[in-house]
Amino acid sequence: MxxxxxxxxxxxxxxxxxxxxxxxxxxxxxxxxxxxxxxxxxxxxxxxxxxxxxxxxxxxxxxxxxxxxxxxxxxxxxxxxxxxxxxxxxxxxxxxxxxxxxxxxxxxxxxxxxxxxxxxxxxxxxxxxxxxxxxxxxxxxxxxxxxxxxxxxxxxxxxxxxxxxxxxxxxxxIDCQKFKPSSKEAARDVFSLPHDKTIIGCAGRLETVKGQDQLIKALTLIPTNAVAVFAGQGSQKEELEQLAKTLQVSERVIFLDLVDDMVNFYRSLDVFCLPSRHEGLPLSTLEAQACNIPTVAMNVGAVNETLCPKTGHLVKRNHIPHLSHALLQAIADNKNNNDLSQGPRQFILKNFxxxxxxxxxxxxxxxxxx
CATH class of the missing domain: 3.40.50.2000 (Glycogen Phosphorylase B;)
Known part of the structure; x- marks a missing residue:
């Protein structure tokens, strides 16, 4: 026996x-x-x-x-x-x-x-x-x-x-069998997100430390076809909404509040952005890249260790012009390179x-x- x-x-x-x-x-x-x-x-x-x-x-x-x-x-x-x-x-x-x-x-x-x-x-x-x-x-x-x-x-x-x-x-x-690529269009339908826009996603608590205000500011330097979508709740939501209004980008900022279906959130994106002021080794950059989404992130904590060396963009901390430039570059790279077979997902599978x-x-x- x-x-x-x-x-x-x-x-x-x-x-x-x-x-x-x-x-x-x-x-x-x-x-x-x-x-x-x-x-x-x-x-x-x-x-x-x-x-x-x-x-x-x-x-x-x-x-x-x-x-x-x-x-x-x-x-x-x-x-x-x-x-x-x-x-x-x-x-x-x-x-x-x-x-x-x-x-x-x-x-x-x-x-x-x-x-x-x-x-x-x-x-x-x-x-x-x-x-x-x-x-x-x-x-x-x-x-x-x-x-x-x-x-x-x-x-x-x-x-x-x-x-x-x-x-x-x-x-x-992270669970790479759960976080994996699939239809971008179907994922956008889950959240009623526009199909004709370039979507930059950001996930995290709406708190100062997570730096969502820096992404909203960077949005002013990016063509109007791009929108920022935020997943998460927090004490700074009203302040962030007011900032978007002041900068005249309210129509380009979408707050989804707490999202349970994070897999489809990442799948819906063209680019993922982590604009944090402080981090350890974040999971969100790993999850997004496991879904084969190119990622732009501030150079804080251990963020640099999480980015695919081929498709990731590391940004000088608290530097808005550099953030907007990196986002533009990531968007352009994504449009010009439909073959991501050796991209971010392979990097995550190998290391995380x-x-x-x-x-x-x-x-x-x-x-x-x-």
Whole structure:
């Protein structure tokens, strides 16, 4: 009789389970885990009701989600709560994402003897803050996890910031079987987008850090046949609408709010644009290029590591004329080159498939990086 492989109990801990790149990646780690593994995601903040209302993508995973509804500020009793939970569940792996989960869950996992502790650093720009550096240094020494950088530039900054030996790099990955090319016309019909326009797409929270205002400003330097379409919600929507009105491009700016069908969103585009002021290693540029969409992005964080060297355009940060020039070049390249067989999708397939990412994390859980 064939013996069934013994699975692991894996707990991912995030600060707040809401739409975002870090949280999407955590869901991928859950979804693509080995069948024999038992995987949970713990959100320190928020409630189940709030999370499901704000992000329908969570619905298929409801039974694997736990919400602790943490109050604002430091809550040391949360460490005790997590210790009791870990003592009861006896996880083989506790995987923390960002500094808050590292402080609470990383330490609780160390105290309760969880065998494999992993902490992924999804960006490094926050380490420019002296207080944050000190807190993270303290948290790493207390939890002693395997420290994972999701990009080469993040790895380099971690190595130069902390005297911490156990650091490795595992780049973010996406589901290339889900994000793949298909009919542009059919995808535009899904969102009632015009067929006779050049569409520049942008996906992300409508917040200052994501830089949607920079794309709207660049639009004024691009022929009027081009329109910008934004997927995402956020506090800056009214300000962005007002900016478009002031710059007299309101008729060329479309807000779709939160989009659940991101695959067809990318497929509907001629060019994808990431105008962010800060990033780690973004998923949106990976997803767009997996759909074979040429991509233009600001040179921040690890964005340069995500762009196809043949079709991607890297822009000087906060430089509007350079952004508009890159968009014009990408649009022209796309029109003049219908054969993208060696284009962005092939680059993503080779370097950023989610299955390779999950396998690398499994190696850590099995002691490969100990």
């Amino acid at each position: 064939k013996t069934q492989p013994k699975g692991k109990k894996i707990i991912h801990v995030v600060q707040h389970l809401a739409p975002g790149g870090l949280e999407t990646l955590t869901l991928d780690l859950l979804q693509f885990a080995k069948k024999e593994d038992q995987v949970l995601i713990v959100s320190l903040e928020g409630t189940r009701e709030q999370a499901l209302k704000n992000w329908t993508k969570l619905e298929p995973f409801q039974s694997q989600l736990v919400f602790l509804d943490k109050a604002p500020g430091v809550q040391l009793n949360l460490i005790l709560t997590l210790m009791k939970a870990f003592q009861g569940v006896k996880p083989d792996v506790v995987h923390t994402h960002h500094i808050g989960p590292l402080l609470y869950a990383g330490y609780a996992a160390k105290i309760t003897g969880v065998p494999a502790r992993i902490h992924t650093e999804h960006d490094a720009w926050h380490l420019n803050n002296t207080k944050r550096r000190r807190i993270q240094d303290m948290a790493l020494k207390a939890a002693q996890p395997t420290l994972v950088a999701d990009a080469t530039c993040v790895y380099n900054q971690l190595k130069s910031t902390f005297s911490y030996a156990n650091i490795t790099t595992i780049k973010n990955g 498939d989610v299955r390779n990412m999950v396998e690398s994390y499994n190696d850590i859980a099995n002691g490969a990086y100990a």
